[in-house]
Amino acid sequence: MPIPEAARAALTRLELGVPDAALETLDAYLHRLLEVNQRMNLTAVREHDAAWLRLLVDALTALPGLPGAGADAGELPTGVIDVGSGGGLPGIPLAITRPDLSFTLLEATGKKARFLEETAAALGLANVAVLNARAETAGRDPALRERYGLAVSRAVGPMPVILELTLPLVAVGGRSLCMKGPRAEQELRDSGEALHRLGAGEVAVFDAYPEGFGNDLVVVSVVKASATPKKYPRAPGMPKAEPL
Numbered sequence: 001m002p003i004p005e006a007a008r009a010a011l012t013r014l015e016l017g018v019p020d021a022a023l024e025t026l027d028a029y030l031h032r033l034l035e036v037n038q039r040m041n042l043t044a045v046r047e048h049d050a051a052w053l054r055l056l057v058d059a060l061t062a063l064p065g066l067p068g069a070g071a072d073a074g075e076l077p078t079g080v081i082d083v084g085s086g087g088g089l090p091g092i093p094l095a096i097t098r099p100d101l102s103f104t105l106l107e108a109t110g111k112k113a114r115f116l117e118e119t120a121a122a123l124g125l126a127n128v129a130v131l132n133a134r135a136e137t138a139g140r141d142p143a144l145r146e147r148y149g150l151a152v153s154r155a156v157g158p159m160p161v162i163l164e165l166t167l168p169l170v171a172v173g174g175r176s177l178c179m180k181g182p183r184a185e186q187e188l189r190d191s192g193e194a195l196h197r198l199g200a201g202e203v204a205v206f207d208a209y210p211e212g213f214g215n216d217l218v219v220v221s222v223v224k225a226s227a228t229p230k231k232y233p234r235a236p237g238m239p240k241a242e243p244l
């Protein structure tokens with residue numbers, strides 16, 4: 001199926017620097033996602049052209065928040081972890097577009113993690129690793145805790161929950177980049193306690209799209225200013241059951 005003109009136009013207008021060579025792989029990913037979605041619940045968007053805009057272009061709006069090409073590996077880990085990756089959003093489109101960075105897709109549900117593994121292999125994505133685990137467990141694992149320069153997430157829960165699931169995995173000086181809807185500002189106002197307790201520093205909120213685009217996706221960037229105390233993340237289920 002051809003790549004929809006509206007998606008090409010959006011990518012041009014957003015100036016995200018997506019190379020032409022990546023477009024075919026992005027489309028191949030979308031085909032797999034929509035095909036498997038017929039028997040597994042991965043996304044509510046079922047139609048190819050709409051999915052290009054609402055899934056792929058949305059995910060790619062996070063590109064400017066990724067470490068720059070040739071970022072100094074000595075300073076901060078350059079690895080990116082997608083927490084609650086589901087069908088691979090935003091991690092897989094980002095990994096396709098930035099083959100120079102390593103991406104870990106963290107997903108709690110076994111069958112979704114298997115879909116991610118099969119998809120990364122089928123698309124030949126050598127820069128993608130899949131981890132079938134809960135973020136609460138991964139965040140307490142010394143091999144994973146504070147090992148990533150950047151955590152990304154989309155549709156994983158309200159801000160206090162996302163912060164507890166992502167910030168323990170992020171190295172001091174790194175960031176958690178959360179793709180949110182228009183309620184992000186309100187959720188942030190309710191996140192003071194979580195930000196304070198988890199070691200967060202500067203918080204910035206960006207509109208992912210310029211005005212007039214008709215898309216109110218918001219990207220929240222939270223810097224990790226100090227180490228997260230050992231008691232976080234709490235036991236599996238606790239961040240959601242009793243948000244900070």
Ligand SMILES: C[S@@+](CC[C@H](N)C(=O)[O-])C[C@H]1O[C@@H](n2cnc3c(N)ncnc32)[C@H](O)[C@@H]1O
Binds near residue numbers: 084134
């Ligand atoms: C609503 S889906 C969103 C998936 C994907 N990020 C997207 O935007 O399409 C949330 C995903 O997060 C996963 N998830 C929820 N809590 C999690 C946790 N504590 N650790 C790891 N994955 C989790 C769920 O299994 C689910 O696949």
